[in-house]
Amino acid sequence: MTQQELKTAIQKHYSYIFEESLIDEIATVAVTKNFNEGDILIEIGNTIFKMPLLLEGVIKILREAPDEGELLLYFLEKGDTCAMTMACCMGKTKSEIRAVAETDGTVLMLPVEKMEEWLGKYKSWRSFVFDSYTNRMKEMLNAIDTLAFMNMNERLIKHLNEKAKVNHTHIMQITHQEIADELNTSRVVISRLLKVLEDEGKIKLNRNIIELL
DNA sequence: ACATTAAGTGATT
DNA sequence: AATCACTTAATGT
Numbered sequence: 001m002t003q004q005e006l007k008t009a010i011q012k013h014y015s016y017i018f019e020e021s022l023i024d025e026i027a028t029v030a031v032t033k034n035f036n037e038g039d040i041l042i043e044i045g046n047t048i049f050k051m052p053l054l055l056e057g058v059i060k061i062l063r064e065a066p067d068e069g070e071l072l073l074y075f076l077e078k079g080d081t082c083a084m085t086m087a088c089c090m091g092k093t094k095s096e097i098r099a100v101a102e103t104d105g106t107v108l109m110l111p112v113e114k115m116e117e118w119l120g121k122y123k124s125w126r127s128f129v130f131d132s133y134t135n136r137m138k139e140m141l142n143a144i145d146t147l148a149f150m151n152m153n154e155r156l157i158k159h160l161n162e163k164a165k166v167n168h169t170h171i172m173q174i175t176h177q178e179i180a181d182e183l184n185t186s187r188v189v190i191s192r193l194l195k196v197l198e199d200e201g202k203i204k205l206n207r208n209i210i211e212l213l
Numbered sequence: 214a215c216a217t218t219a220a221g222t223g224a225t226t
Numbered sequence: 227a228a229t230c231a232c233t234t235a236a237t238g239t
Contacts, residue, residue, distance in 0.1 A: 152227065175219065186228060191220060207219060207236055214239100221234070226227105 057105015
């Protein structure tokens with residue numbers, strides 16, 4: 001990608017947030033990185049040296065228990081960044097979460113020194129970082145509410161809807177086991193709940209496929 | 214045709 | 227809602 005193309009790509013998602021001069025700076029220091037569905041982008045315990053800005057695609061953020069249990073916290077979409085990463089970069093701590101690519105996509109990697117420098121230099125950058133924290137906090141509360149107040153059937157329906165939304169399709173290629181992992185339950189439970197939803201006419205099931213109606 | 218993987222089911226806790 | 231212990235169905239080689 002040429003620098004001009006890079007700049008255009010950044011403008012596509014960030015021109016309403018960042019001033020021109022900041023976009024220029026980003027374009028000069030950013031390294032683009034493509035990823036494929038299923039790629040593990042950040043593993044728990046990793047130390048992060050670059051801050052990512054999502055240009056295309058969807059990334060899911062998961063919390064993992066010591067005994068191999070997983071739980072999906074939220075999705076990141078284009079224009080988002082990972083608050084956890086920002087905290088890691090600046091605080092020099094290790095990642096508490098795992099980031100896995102939900103779809104193919106592209107991220108920009110920014111050097112930590114720059115993101116600190118821009119905090120003092122650009123108002124738009126400060127608001128962006130601040131807003132990102134606020135949004136992630138909201139998503140986190142949402143995840144807690146879901147976990148605390150909803151039963152598995154409701155959680156499943158919510159999860160399917162969110163998945164359809166971020167993937168921009170109502171026909172999803174996924175196994176019951178994968179859903180079970182993301183909701184930290186067992187496959188049998190998911191299979192049974194899905195079966196009921198199908199009988200109710202809310203979804204259509206095929207091997208590896210779930211269609212929302 | 215056979216092996217592998219995904220999904221369905223009854224019984225039990 | 228989880229687990230066990232299967233069975234059945236779909237798919238790959």
